[in-house]
Amino acid sequence: MRILLVSPRSLASEETSKWLRIPQLSLPILAALTPAGHDVVMVEEEVDPLPAAEAWDVVGVTAMTANVHRAYQLASRFRRQGARVILGGIHPSVMPEEAAEHADAVVIGEAEGIWPQVLDDIQHNRLQRFYRNAQPDLANSPLPARVKPRRLLGLPPYLMPIMATRGCPYQCEFCSVHRVYGLGQRHLPIDHVVADIVRNDPRLIMFLDDNIGALRPYAMQLFEALRPLRKKWCGQATVRFILDEELFRAAVRSGLRALFVGVETVEPDACAALRKSPGGIALYDQAIARCRSAGVMFHASLIFGLDEQTPRVFEHTLEFLLRNSVPSISPNILTPYPGTPLFERLTREGRILHTNWTYYDHTNVCYQPRNMSPEELAEKYIDFRRRFLSWSSIAQRLPAQWNVLPWAYLGMNLALRQATGRQEQRFQEYFTWLHNGRATPTFDAPT
Ligand code: SF4
Incomplete structure (x- = not known):
């Protein structure tokens, strides 16, 4: 599948100097959790534009509270284009019912152990509305997929x-x-x-x-x-x-x-x-x-x-x-x-x-x-x-x-x-x- 992973920008993010920016690791972790065989593109919207007019099978959007409104905008845009949109991150985890109004599925909690299951369920046409993950053991976490996001983050x-x-x-x-x-x-x-x-x-x-x-x-x-x-x-x-x-x-x-x-x-x-x-x-x-x-x-x-x-x-x-x-x-x-x-x-x-x-x-x-x-x-x-x-x-x-x-x-x-x-x-x-x-x-x- 063609998978786009997005961290949306917030209203204030364009004004944030690189001296004050705190990088995120959500996308590299999600990319590393994605099973081999999929085509993955990561976009930190704060520093990198979204790819123009490409077709995606799955769009994963990770959101905090300040950028969740933008996440919902992107979710409806990609759903209109035919992608399956999955929302995750802190805000969807604490407000899952609200997030579910904008997405095909919501991941509540951390992605380890859940993200491969979400992709598998999409492929087998059995996607659930909510995926709950109770604090996974991090012992088997893969190393984050780093090279691309480090460049994309503007770091x-x-x-x-x-x-x-x-x-x-x-x-x-x-x-x-x-x-x-x-x-x-x-x-x-x-x-x-x-x-x-x-x-x-x-x-x-x-x-x-x-x-x-x-x-x-x-x-x-x-x-x-x-x-x-x-x-x-x-x-x-x-x-x-x-x-x-x-x-x-x-x-x-x-x-x-x-x-x-x-x-x-x-x-x-x-x-x-x-x-x-x-x-x-x-x-x-x-x-x-x-x-x-x-x-x-x-x-x-x-x-x-x-x-x-x-x-x-x-x-x-x-x-x-x-x-x-x-x-x-x-x-x-x-x-x-x-x-x-x-x-x-x-x-x-x-x-x-x-x-x-x-x-x-x-x-x-x-x-x-x-x-x-x-x-x-x-x-x-x-x-x-x-x-x-x-x-x-x-x-x-x-x-x-x-x-x-x-x-x-x-x-x-x-x-x-x-x-x-x-x-x-x-x-x-x-x-x-x-x-x-x-x-x-x-x-x-x-x-
Ligand atoms: S709960 Fe822990 S992480 Fe949160 S502000 Fe307090 S000390 Fe910091």
Whole structure:
């Protein structure tokens, strides 16, 4: 069969600089799971156009919440052309009935063990509406089919995304990882991860794991196995990971150069509510200093709009970031993604403003904040970004980066600074939409 695998773009994706883009592995994994004998083409629509007017037997579309509207558009377009369309990914997994209105079948959960069955059922004309997959054992996962997607993703050839684990033992209210991938963590065999790295021989590895250090014994073994490969790598972790001195040192010895850390908030009350840093905010200072002295770039992921935060959160956060010379940040607006406990709670409290998923991309205010109006939250958020990314702030934080990754520091700060002007424009469009009519946003691409 001729199979097209698509990761759709979102409204915001065209504006995302390569410095801020996080690559996905869904398509390479799906391609690797496809039995031999099929003709497979992968398209990351964010960086690559769809092939013009080709006929497909099967189209597999993987979607998150922010791009699911585009996924539905593509699904109806390919179904009209006669293809069997299968939807999967996080959003279809948490909203399967909604997704089923747009597709021939929906895969709920992960693709391992299910995708070959879906293709077999299509060939034998017995396709089911839903395929449920309860957290498969990853021991027999094939190596992702890499060469083509690395080119399609627009990634530099020396950078290789990889995922060694799935799931997270924590249960943050705003996160769907524990609901979709399960509590606890499953992992690939370490020799499997090593084989993938050796086969591709990248200079820099990007671990996409939601929490690389969550399963400590596995993480220690992984870092020991990485050490002789002499590669540099970056990944995502919590502050607890950095504060575990033995684990952190093992990570540094294995080539760790940058960490994306879920700081979320530096407000003591909000922090206590999230149970993110039981030891208090002072531990964040300690973690950042430890990263800096080890030559590891600390990238802070922040959330604005938590119930415990007041408008003063922006001043407090700015003071924290400047005091610690934090190199770079992902400033997110709290987003009640469907499938999360947060979405359920805000729905019960009548605080969800709309369910137009296109705007659920952590840069819009889709709910009623407790201590601010949506407009005030947006206004103060933009002001915060402008001040954190001002020339004087960039210059003030620069000396602390000389021993870390000064070029990455400049690249990420300039990219986020550029994106801030566009974000202000997007807020204006969003609030116009919110207050007038709420028509579904359209995409320019052919439908
Ligand atoms: S936000 Fe991070 S730590 Fe919390 S549940 Fe999600 S992956 Fe785990």
